[in-house]
Each structure stands twice: as C-alpha cells, then as structure tokens.
Amino acid sequence: DFYFKLTAQWREENKDKLETPEQLLARIKQEREARYEQQLQEWKAAVKEWEESGKSGKRPARSRMPKPVSTMAEEEISHLESLPSGWLWLTAESVGIVQLGRQRSPKNRSKDYPTKYIRAANITEQGLDLDDVLDMDFLPHELSAYRLEKGDLVLSEASGSAAQVGKPAIWDDQIPNCCFQNTVIRHQPYCRDYAVYLLWLYRFLYVSGKFAQVAGGVGINHLSAFKFAQIALPLCSLAEQQEIVRLLEERFAAIEQQEREIDSALNQAEMLRQSILKKAFTGQLVPQDPRDEPASVLLERIKAEREKAAQNNHSKKTRKKKTTA
CATH class of the missing domain: 3.90.220.20 (DNA methylase specificity domains)
Incomplete structure (x- = not known):
C-alpha cells in the first residue's frame, strides 16, 4: 500500500x-x-x-x-x-x-x-x-x-x-x-x-x-x-514523491498527537486514582457530620475495647487451667 x-x-x-x-x-x-x-x-x-x-x-x-x-x-x-x-x-x-x-x-x-x-x-x-x-x-x-x-x-x-x-x-x-x-x-x-x-x-x-x-x-x-x-x-516522479512524504508526515503527526493525548489522559487518570485513595483514608471522600464522634474519642473507645477483650481472654485461660487441674 x-x-x-x-x-x-x-x-x-x-x-x-x-x-x-x-x-x-x-x-x-x-x-x-x-x-x-x-x-x-x-x-x-x-x-x-x-x-x-x-x-x-x-x-x-x-x-x-x-x-x-x-x-x-x-x-x-x-x-x-x-x-x-x-x-x-x-x-x-x-x-x-x-x-x-x-x-x-x-x-x-x-x-x-x-x-x-x-x-x-x-x-x-x-x-x-x-x-x-x-x-x-x-x-x-x-x-x-x-x-x-x-x-x-x-x-x-x-x-x-x-x-x-x-x-x-x-x-x-x-x-x-x-x-x-x-x-x-x-x-x-x-x-x-x-x-x-x-x-x-x-x-x-x-x-x-x-x-x-x-x-x-x-x-x-x-x-x-x-x-x-x-x-x-x-x-x-519527484512531485508524487513529495506528495507521499507530505501525506505520511501529516498522518504520523496526527498519530503522535493522539499518543500524547492518550499519555496525558492516562497520567490524569493515575493522579485522580491517587487523589481518591488519599481522600478515602483522610475522611475527605464523603461529607462529614459534626455529630460524628471525634477521631480521638474513637481511638480511646477502640483502645478500651481491646483492653477489655484482652482481660476476658485472660480470665478464660485462668478458668480453663483450674478446671484441668
């Protein structure tokens, strides 16, 4: 062709x-x-x-x-x-x-x-x-x-x-x-x-x-x-050669421009992906309710629940040892 x-x-x-x-x-x-x-x-x-x-x-x-x-x-x-x-x-x-x-x-x-x-x-x-x-x-x-x-x-x-x-x-x-x-x-x-x-x-x-x-x-x-x-x-003929070169350069320039646009779109998509993940883990992805408990209170509650769970596990192990004896 x-x-x-x-x-x-x-x-x-x-x-x-x-x-x-x-x-x-x-x-x-x-x-x-x-x-x-x-x-x-x-x-x-x-x-x-x-x-x-x-x-x-x-x-x-x-x-x-x-x-x-x-x-x-x-x-x-x-x-x-x-x-x-x-x-x-x-x-x-x-x-x-x-x-x-x-x-x-x-x-x-x-x-x-x-x-x-x-x-x-x-x-x-x-x-x-x-x-x-x-x-x-x-x-x-x-x-x-x-x-x-x-x-x-x-x-x-x-x-x-x-x-x-x-x-x-x-x-x-x-x-x-x-x-x-x-x-x-x-x-x-x-x-x-x-x-x-x-x-x-x-x-x-x-x-x-x-x-x-x-x-x-x-x-x-x-x-x-x-x-x-x-x-x-x-x-x-030289004139037709020059026309072939003109058409090829024009079409390849268009291809290169499309490649640049695709690369730019991919870069933007990657940046958007990173931005969404960042917002998801910094509380910015959904609207915040002022009635929600603060993060400090949430952390204290999680800490207390962990300590309670640890105490319960210790008590269970103690009872199990007495029963075995």
Whole structure:
C-alpha cells in the first residue's frame, strides 16, 4: 500500500505533474553522471593530498564507473506488485551509491587524526542518537570516501536480531566531517531530492520485515551492502514523491498527537486514582457530620475495647487451667 495507493486520487488530479518512466530514468542518469564527475575530482584531490603527506596509508582508490541505469528485468519483478503508469522498479544501486563504512580495528584507534563516526548503535527507530559518538583515525585523504554528506541515508547493517537489521535514518550534517563504520550502510541518492522519500520507504521495508527477510548470518545477522544494492525500490516522479512524504508526515503527526493525548489522559487518570485513595483514608471522600464522634474519642473507645477483650481472654485461660487441674 505504501507504494502507490496513498496517492491514487492525487495522480488522477495532477497528471500534468507526472514524469514518464523515460523522464525519470533520464533524470537519474544525469544526476549519476554529475556525481561520478564529482567523485573523480575528489579522488584526484585525495591522491594529491596522499602524495604530499608522504604517501601515508593506502593510495586512495579510484571510484568505479557506476553500472548503467535501467529498469529491472521482468523475471526480477514478476513476484512484485504491478505499479501504476509512471512508476518503475529500480535497484538501490541504480538510484544511488551503496557503500559500507570503515572497519574499526586497533590500528585505527584515535591518535593523529581523531574523527567522529557513527555506528549501528547510533541508529534508532526514532532517528539518530548522537549522545555517544566514538572516534577513530581517518587520514585526511580518506575523508572524501567516508565523510557523511547532508541527505545521506544510513542503515544498520548488522544486528543480533534480524528484525533490527536495516533500521534507517537520514544524515543532516549534525557533526562536521563525521564518517561511518562498517556496521552502517550508506545510500547516497544521485538525486538528492529523493532522500526523504527513500527514508520513508526504508522505514516501511524495515517495519514490514522486508530487510529482515533479506538478512542472513549465524549469530549476527547481516544485511550486507551487496544484498541491499539489489533490493527493488518503487520509484515515481519527484512531485508524487513529495506528495507521499507530505501525506505520511501529516498522518504520523496526527498519530503522535493522539499518543500524547492518550499519555496525558492516562497520567490524569493515575493522579485522580491517587487523589481518591488519599481522600478515602483522610475522611475527605464523603461529607462529614459534626455529630460524628471525634477521631480521638474513637481511638480511646477502640483502645478500651481491646483492653477489655484482652482481660476476658485472660480470665478464660485462668478458668480453663483450674478446671484441668
């Protein structure tokens, strides 16, 4: 239902805003080529910096030419839902760059170039938790390969529970020059405007268990960059993506407001329960009659009755002993 039913009416009313699959592919190809040219420039700069620093560490690897962008073959999508006109199935690697982060090891402990990085533990169902961000060494020429950029999608790659694999979040440049570990998969969309739509899509794939179905491993479940790159994504025109995001944000905001109201009502009910109990045991629950005996008199009467009862029990025990003798 996430894919297209949410905007069925909108599509009928906004046909002039829809892109054809050909236009959609052309947009992605154009953005991909521009991104590859940028990567080449970054690689050349990284190589120069590596050489100037005495060739410390590995020589920066040249970015690979991205695979051609094309729609998925019929046999690859035969088990998937049929999409409406203007939509198409594309693999994650066709939509953006899929990359695993840097492995943490003793040799990469923070020493000369301590750099903040996020790991799977920083990705929660509510978004990124940056209260506990660790650091390790990233050489200057390595930053271009692992530095997070605004709009990057980050997903937990591994977890002891398959249900926790693929937990997504979006990077908003909260920490300058922050990188990422190999327990995190980064998906960098060629079209940056697609990022928020993809975030919502990944949330759906996560909560529906789709990522869990793809993950594998013994003890630790891994999504893996390769498996993620092959996942089929339903894509539509940018205008429809933006409408989907608007509707989802509107509905989830309403749900959150209802949750807050329910929590408030539960808190009020608990306070009322405590107040009633307090009144019940402090004589405030029912109207007081001035003719009722005071509490001090009541206590004295109870004390006298207890003493009388104790004396009666003592007398009975004494008579019983005499009779037995």
